Amino acid sequence: xxxxxFITNMLNIKSEQIQELLTFSQSDGSMIIKIRLVxxxxxxxxxxxxxxxxxxxxxxxxHSTLINRPCTILYLQRRYRCNTCQSxxxxxxxxxxxxxxxxxxxxxxxxxxxxxxEITYTLAANRNHISKAMALCIFDRHVxxxxxxxxxxxxxxxxxxxxxxxxxxxxxxxxxxxxxxxIDVLPDRKKSYLLYYLSHxxxxxxxxxxHTSELDRIKYFSIDMSESFRSVFQxxxxxxxxxxxxxxxxxxxxxxxxxxxxxxxxxTADPVLAYLLIKFRFVLNHNVxxxxxxxxxxxxxxxxxxxxxxxxxxxxxxxxxxxxxLKEVYITFNxxxxxxxxxxxxDALLLKFADSQIREYDEFYTVLSNWKQEIVNSFIIVHGxxxxxxxxxxKNRQVQRLLDNANGFRNxxxxxxxxxxxxxxxxxxxF
Numbered sequence: 001x002x003x004x005x006f007i008t009n010m011l012n013i014k015s016e017q018i019q020e021l022l023t024f025s026q027s028d029g030s031m032i033i034k035i036r037l038v039x040x041x042x043x044x045x046x047x048x049x050x051x052x053x054x055x056x057x058x059x060x061x062x063h064s065t066l067i068n069r070p071c072t073i074l075y076l077q078r079r080y081r082c083n084t085c086q087s088x089x090x091x092x093x094x095x096x097x098x099x100x101x102x103x104x105x106x107x108x109x110x111x112x113x114x115x116x117x118e119i120t121y122t123l124a125a126n127r128n129h130i131s132k133a134m135a136l137c138i139f140d141r142h143v144x145x146x147x148x149x150x151x152x153x154x155x156x157x158x159x160x161x162x163x164x165x166x167x168x169x170x171x172x173x174x175x176x177x178x179x180x181x182x183i184d185v186l187p188d189r190k191k192s193y194l195l196y197y198l199s200h201x202x203x204x205x206x207x208x209x210x211h212t213s214e215l216d217r218i219k220y221f222s223i224d225m226s227e228s229f230r231s232v233f234q235x236x237x238x239x240x241x242x243x244x245x246x247x248x249x250x251x252x253x254x255x256x257x258x259x260x261x262x263x264x265x266x267x268t269a270d271p272v273l274a275y276l277l278i279k280f281r282f283v284l285n286h287n288v289x290x291x292x293x294x295x296x297x298x299x300x301x302x303x304x305x306x307x308x309x310x311x312x313x314x315x316x317x318x319x320x321x322x323x324x325x326l327k328e329v330y331i332t333f334n335x336x337x338x339x340x341x342x343x344x345x346x347d348a349l350l351l352k353f354a355d356s357q358i359r360e361y362d363e364f365y366t367v368l369s370n371w372k373q374e375i376v377n378s379f380i381i382v383h384g385x386x387x388x389x390x391x392x393x394x395k396n397r398q399v400q401r402l403l404d405n406a407n408g409f410r411n412x413x414x415x416x417x418x419x420x421x422x423x424x425x426x427x428x429x430x431f
Contacts, residue, residue, distance in 0.1 A: 013037070013094055020076075030070040033063075040091055042080055049084030061096055062130055063103050070129040073103070102130065102138070104431075110138050111429045117402040117422045136414070142429040145420040147184040150201070150214045153177035153382060154240075155222045155392040156229060158189045159399050163408040164415065168193075171412070173399070173419075175392045177222060178383060182395060182423050185416040191228035198236040220380070222387045224248040225371055244374035245389035246334055252367050253330055257284070259360040260323040272299050273316055276309055283310040284324055286331050323358050339379040346372060398423055 020036040044051055061073040078091040096103045106128055113124040114135075125135040155175040162169050166187035172194070174183040186197060198215060205214035218240045223229045225248055233242055261284065265277045276299075282288060283306050290307035297304050304312075314321035330349060337345050346368065353365045368375065380387055399419055409415040420427050 030072065032072050032074060034074045034076070036076040037078075037091065037093060039078065042089075042091065044080075044082035044085060044087060045089060046087045047082060047085045049082045051080040051082050054079045054081035054088055059096075061103050062128075063106055102134065106130065107138050107142065110135050111142060114139055114143075114418070115422060117398060118405050120406050139418070140414060142431060143417045143421050144430070145417050145424075145427050148176070148181060150183065150217050151176035151178060152217060153220045153222070153387060154183075154218050155389055157224060157389055157392045157396055158226075159396055161403070161409075161412075161415070163410050164412045165410050166412045171415075173392060173395060175395060177220070177385075177387065177391065180391050180395070181426070182420055185419050187412045187416075189226075189228075191232055194228070194232045195235070198232065202236065220377075220382065220387055222378075222389050222392075224389065225252075225367065225374075230374070241377050241380065242374050243378040243380065243387045244371045246375075246378050246386075247389060247393065249367065249371075249375060249378075250331065250334065252364050253327055256360045256364045257323055257327045260320055260358060263360065264317045264320050268316070270316075273313070275299055276313060280306070280309050280313075283307075283313070284320075286328065319358060322356060323361065326352060326356055326358075326361065337379055339376070339381070342376045342379045343372075346376060395423055 017037050018035065019038045020034070022034040024032040024034070026032065039053070042051055043049065056076050056078055059075045059077050061075055063071040063073050075093075075096075077093075079088055080091065081088045110124050110128050110130070113119045113127060114121070121135045121139070122132050125132045128135070153176070155177045157173050157175075158170045159173060160169065161171040164171065164187060168188040168190065170189045172186040172189045174186065175181065176183055186193065188194075202213040202215050207213070215237050216239070218237050221229075221233050221237070221240055221242045222245055223233070223242065224245050230242055233240060261277060261281060265274055268274050268277070283290065288306065290305065290310060292305050294303040294305040294308070296302070297309075300312075314324070329352065333342075333345050333349060350365065350368055350372075353361050353368065378387060402419065402422060403409060409418070421429075
């Protein structure tokens, strides 16, 4: 391919449209392309009258096709004047807008770069030889993503966003559980904002004929154990079933069990036992392989495997053993119960936690009591899957990676569009 052919492909024009084409290589390695197009013999776009050439002016365009070095286009553009209405306008071309100093190709490459969460605005600007401000302008102008329709199964989670220009420390992610598509990103998780948001959707989509709104599509909600979330959805979607995310329930259980372990650590006067409670705390985790080959432990001055260490701890701390057994019983219930038997098994577990007399488990007992129906609902199987927040938690990690790479965002509107643009495969730019 000749250089002229490369340039015509790069600018999306035909060779017969070119009147003059010159290329120059600068000492710093950059390239300059000087171009003038053939007179298009236009008519006036306002009155369709005859026009004449009013003059020429030079436009400097930054092109990013040559990523390894800057490429500048010096475009000598005609300006026409109408003989009838005296209006003036630029000659048409296929590679840039009349008011912009960047070709369409450069804008496309910037937007394609920004589709990847690891690419920052600064990096996209540097790769395409433009300023960061211009990269931000391109993104804001061409990426405006609307809210998606509400789904049947609705997952909701919060994300820490302290640098936002909105007066809130947390944003809120809304996701379609079936497809994994992020429906919307809200600037606040507070009850007042959620009430406003849902009331706006209800007002906007309400049908006088059916007396329903888009909110009536929702059949299930998957949420963490936030009382404000529960009360909001009970108010606006009373027929929908609320499911407590099992991961957050287990988080409460793990936190309370660790409180038991740390109490044993504080109360023991034996430095060896204190060492085992810290160094080998993983033997108290779920599904740990304990029957490994025995290894010599210098603190214990003998060969011992992980099961031996667990047995030693339980022999000295009976309350720790009881707390561990209760923890394992609940995890087994969480892994094996079905919606049909979950309520009966959960009632039995509530009695066990109440009778345990382990003060650290009082909080978990309260959680189970207050969220009993929502925990039972979480065992419902829909489309072959148990309803939970695991998928939206993975989206949360992608959001965190995006924020970490950018060292935070302040403009929430831009942040929302960037999250949707990066996390949703089908969301794209518009021209």
